[in-house]
Amino acid sequence: MGGLTIIKHVRVFDGESIHGPKTAVIEGSRIGNDALADDPDPSAVEVVDGSGCTLLPGLIDCHVHILDEAQLAACASYGVTTVCDMACVPLEKYVKLRAAKGPTTWLSSSLPAYEENSRHGMLFKLARVTPDHAVHNTEEAAKFVQDRVDEEVDYIKIIADFPGHEQAVLDRIQVEAKKHGKMTVAHTAQYHSFERGVQADFDILTHVPSDKALDNDIIGKMVSQKTVAVPTLTMMQVMADSWVLWLVSWILPSFGRRNFQASLDSVTMMRDAGVPIVAGTDANNSGIFSIVPGKSLHHELELLVRAGLTPLEALRSATSLAAQHFNLPDRGRISPGLRADLALVEGNPDEDIAATARILKVWSNGEEATIPAQNQRASLGSCAVM
The missing domain is CATH 3.20.20.140 (Metal-dependent hydrolases)
Structure with missing residues (x-):
């Protein structure tokens, strides 16, 4: 099995509605099937605890x-x-x-x-x-x-x-x-x-x-x-x-x-x-x-x-x-096979839209993006890398 990122206990906005808390998977540059989180090789996996957080598709301006x-x-x-x-x-x-x-x-x-x-x-x-x-x-x-x-x-x-x-x-x-x-x-x-x-x-x-x-x-x-x-x-x-x-x-x-x-x-x-x-x-x-x-x-x-x-x-x-x-069928949603452009935010943006600004982690094409300290929340709260 290739390298995976598994985000556990996270609420997921899939582009249409909210689901979970559940598990989300990044497999290489793509969004993986949730079943890949079952019994993974621990040496090839990064696990993120998404408790209290919401996973969004990467935003488009x-x-x-x-x-x-x-x-x-x-x-x-x-x-x-x-x-x-x-x-x-x-x-x-x-x-x-x-x-x-x-x-x-x-x-x-x-x-x-x-x-x-x-x-x-x-x-x-x-x-x-x-x-x-x-x-x-x-x-x-x-x-x-x-x-x-x-x-x-x-x-x-x-x-x-x-x-x-x-x-x-x-x-x-x-x-x-x-x-x-x-x-x-x-x-x-x-x-x-x-x-x-x-x-x-x-x-x-x-x-x-x-x-x-x-x-x-x-x-x-x-x-x-x-x-x-x-x-x-x-x-x-x-x-x-x-x-x-x-x-x-x-x-x-x-x-x-x-x-x-x-x-x-x-x-x-x-x-x-x-x-x-x-x-x-x-x-x-x-x-x-x-x-x-x-x-x-x-x-x-x-x-x-x-x-x-x-x-x-x-x-x-x-x-x-x-x-x-804008004719971008490979992104904007969280579904297996789509491009892994994702943002993990603290809170429930479906209830309080201001939560979208509480950025904790961002992935682009499966790669984690750097978030300068001034852009990131002072505390990760309950969302942490395990």
Whole structure:
């Protein structure tokens, strides 16, 4: 028998519901069958007492902007073993992160589709992205998608805010992405951009408006089109609390003021209507709205619960639902044969979602990840290596 890790007396969230206390098994890089825990060779086994703890699938953050390989690796220490990057420039950085070997899997869109004279267009100019990378018309939309496919991106990202692309350009990007079998993710941080994203039938809309709550008409279309939402409530809260944006909106009323309650209300309505909601934070190192990758996902789960999700629904949003909607069939659940991305936490996160932050151990692809002292609980309590 090969080396095993056996976690005993642990409550297990399998991606859907809670089971146990029971025994869970890691066999190499995969989740093993529980029967492997019967009479194992003690010389080839590590046993962990999971009393008082819950075992979760490795968490997935569906909206991040990773700075470098070190920051990517650090995500695992917070139990986040997969991240979905929503804009990575320049190309050299994309190539480097794509090749990174570490405990956190990195997915990316590379460069998103943006309009040169939009707000994001100005930001990309500051980042020294030349205007020839922007999408100006429907013909360039086809080339943009082909370029991203050539880079082997995991999905196509589009900035749908207005002022920005004409609706015809957004519609064309969706058509071209489908030709190549690529999923689409659209930035929709305003009510009007959400409307545009729904009209284009993008697969996933990331951010939820803070200028105006969504209405039944938009949410009804999302349900009928099976649109998925990544609300990024962490970012919407940071922006609503920003004195910089408040000052800009006071000087330029057309800029609009942020109302975090509108964002919460939109999530409540989407949840009640049955729109799939997956967790994402918009973690970044902008220096203006900086959000720590990995750590911030736990706050996002708390905000989703505040918006009306049950703790179990919030857990699914960062595990099984995230894996399902980002086409990751090998993770997000605890089942024999799947990738052994796991997080052991103290307490019952199905009752108190804040327990997800009480990280004790993390495994990525079966290998135990390093957890710096400042990230780990001061005491392991009743969870200990035997």
